[in-house]
Amino acid sequence: MKNKITILIFLSVIVLIALSSIQAYLIQNTYELKKKAFIQETDDLVSKISSDERLDSIYDVWSDQLKDHISDFKNKRITESDLIGRMKDNAETLNKQYDTIFQTELKKLDIGYDVQFKKNLAFLVITQDEVRDSIFPLKDRKRMMLFGEDFNEEEATIINTQRTFTKNEFFSQEEGEIVTLSFDLEIYSVELLLIKDWKRIVYGQMTLLLLGSVLLFLFVIGLLYYSIKNLVTQKRIAEIKTDFINNITHELKTPLATLSIATKSLRSDVIKNNESAFNNTLNIVNRQNERLQKLIDQVMNNSLSNEEILLNREQVIDNTYFINVLEDFKLSTQHGDLKVINNIYEPEVLLRIDKFQFTTAITNILENAVKYGVEKTVITVSSSIVNGEYLIEIRDNGVGISERNQKLIFEKFYRVSEGNVHDVKGLGLGLYYTYQIIKAHNGSIKIESELNKGTTFIIKIPVK
Numbered sequence: 412m413k414n415k416i417t418i419l420i421f422l423s424v425i426v427l428i429a430l431s432s433i434q435a436y437l438i439q440n441t442y443e444l445k446k447k448a449f450i451q452e453t454d455d456l457v458s459k460i461s462s463d464e465r466l467d468s469i470y471d472v473w474s475d476q477l478k479d480h481i482s483d484f485k486n487k488r489i490t491e492s493d494l495i496g497r498m499k500d501n502a503e504t505l506n507k508q509y510d511t512i513f514q515t516e517l518k519k520l521d522i523g524y525d526v527q528f529k530k531n532l533a534f535l536v537i538t539q540d541e542v543r544d545s546i547f548p549l550k551d552r553k554r555m556m557l558f559g560e561d562f563n564e565e566e567a568t569i570i571n572t573q574r575t576f577t578k579n580e581f582f583s584q585e586e587g588e589i590v591t592l593s594f595d596l597e598i599y600s601v602e603l604l605l606i607k608d609w610k611r612i613v614y615g616q617m618t619l620l621l622l623g624s625v626l627l628f629l630f631v632i633g634l635l636y637y638s639i640k641n642l643v644t645q646k647r648i649a650e651i652k653t654d655f656i657n658n659i660t661h662e663l664k665t666p667l668a669t670l671s672i673a674t675k676s677l678r679s680d681v682i683k684n685n686e687s688a689f690n691n692t693l694n695i696v697n698r699q700n701e702r703l704q705k706l707i708d709q710v711m712n713n714s715l716s717n718e719e720i721l722l723n724r725e726q727v728i729d730n731t732y733f734i735n736v737l738e739d740f741k742l743s744t745q746h747g748d749l750k751v752i753n754n755i756y757e758p759e760v761l762l763r764i765d766k767f768q769f770t771t772a773i774t775n776i777l778e779n780a781v782k783y784g785v786e787k788t789v790i791t792v793s794s795s796i797v798n799g800e801y802l803i804e805i806r807d808n809g810v811g812i813s814e815r816n817q818k819l820i821f822e823k824f825y826r827v828s829e830g831n832v833h834d835v836k837g838l839g840l841g842l843y844y845t846y847q848i849i850k851a852h853n854g855s856i857k858i859e860s861e862l863n864k865g866t867t868f869i870i871k872i873p874v875k
């Protein structure tokens with residue numbers, strides 16, 4: 412059974428891990444899809460602006476200016492770096508107008524979050540007489556920003572690429588004559604978009620999904636924990652019941668066997684003719700009968716009814732009460748070497764208790780001290796007043812109770828199954844009943860114990 416539960420827990424954990432991995436994978440996929448869809452949507456909106464005719468014509472102005480500068484470059488009126496410098500300067504001047512138009516159009520779209528746009532020059536090639544001359548990119552391979560806002564491109568997406576190819580003519584002077592020459596110009600530009608807060612926006616769209624997943628996950632873990640806990644409890648109850656049946660069978664066997672022998676002997680003439688032996692045997696029958704009655708009462712009181720104990724309180728003086736309880740206990744216990752030390756609080760204290768029930772509670776503890784005691788049993792009963800409460804301590808020098816069992820011995824039917832304790836008869840109901848009685852008196856009970864040293868029961872009840 413224990414193995415089965417371990418396997419069950421193990422399998423549940425594996426399934427839980429597998430389920431959460433699948434869940435994580437699905438969430439990751441959803442995230443990627445949402446991110447893609449969101450960026451695509453924004454790209455589509457912004458590329459509508461970037462293809463505005465007015466912006467295109469500004470770009471055309473820039474490329475016309477570029478062609479003039481290339482003519483100057485070809486005629487060696489300017490150097491290559493002059494050419495690049497002029498390209499940059501022209502773009503910068505034109506960008507004032509470009510950016511104003513762009514921002515106005517962007518405002519009109521009212522997309523609700525911050526975006527940045529720019530148009531970069533990726534490369535520029537001049538071909539003359541089938542000789543390709545790559546003016547741009549420069550050696551550092553950096554792109555040149557033409558229009559828009561400058562920003563870090565790491566997280567940006569490319570929304571458009573544009574490649575223009577034009578044939579151009581220019582005049583040049585060769586050996587004193589003016590000639591018309593031509594060159595092909597190839598410009599490759601890239602449009603980039605940066606959505607500043609895209610992570611927050613995409614996560615925002617997924618909040619419900621993430622929250623739902625976490626809650627469901629916690630719910631499944633809770634459910635699993637609850638089911639396994641229940642299973643373990645059920646298993647323990649089943650074990651306790653089996654133990655109880657074994658114990659009660661064992662408990663009933665002894666008086667029944669004694670009764671059977673006693674009734675047989677009552678029939679024999681030897682006993683019949685001897686009055687003292689006859690009375691003795693009758694006493695045995697009587698005692699065993701009482702014992703059977705007591706056993707059945709104990710079971711009826713504890714296992715059949717779960718009702719709270721109803722108290723019939725009366726006022727008792729602690730000293731007198733304890734002297735009587737301890738005297739009765741000593742008389743009823745057939746133990747050769749038993750010493751009971753009475754250390755009850757000297758000044759008299761008036762207690763309001765149900766005498767019958769409270770005596771049962773105390774007697775159960777005293778009987779256990781003998782049952783689970785050593786040969787020379789010493790029981791010390793003391794009392795004191797602490798913080799307005801009446802505190803009773805019952806200490807024995809018996810076998811003691813391990814820490815694990817200390818938490819369990821007040822439970823119904825619980826018996827310690829370690830060491831030689833099992834040889835002692837019992838139903839595991841005594842301390843359970845004691846606990847219920849003390850609780851009914853609004854009191855508390857706890858134990859301090861060390862194996863092979865002894866046990867102390869500490870009871871606290873309120874006093875006025």
Ligand code: ADP
Pocket residue numbers: 775779780782783784807809810811812820825826827828832836837838839840841842843866
């Ligand atoms: P029972 O005595 O019928 O088994 P109890 O409820 O009285 O049932 O006690 C529960 C268990 O607690 C006992 O089986 C015993 O192992 C342990 N126990 C109780 N009192 C003592 C004690 N004074 N010293 C050692 N063990 C004790």
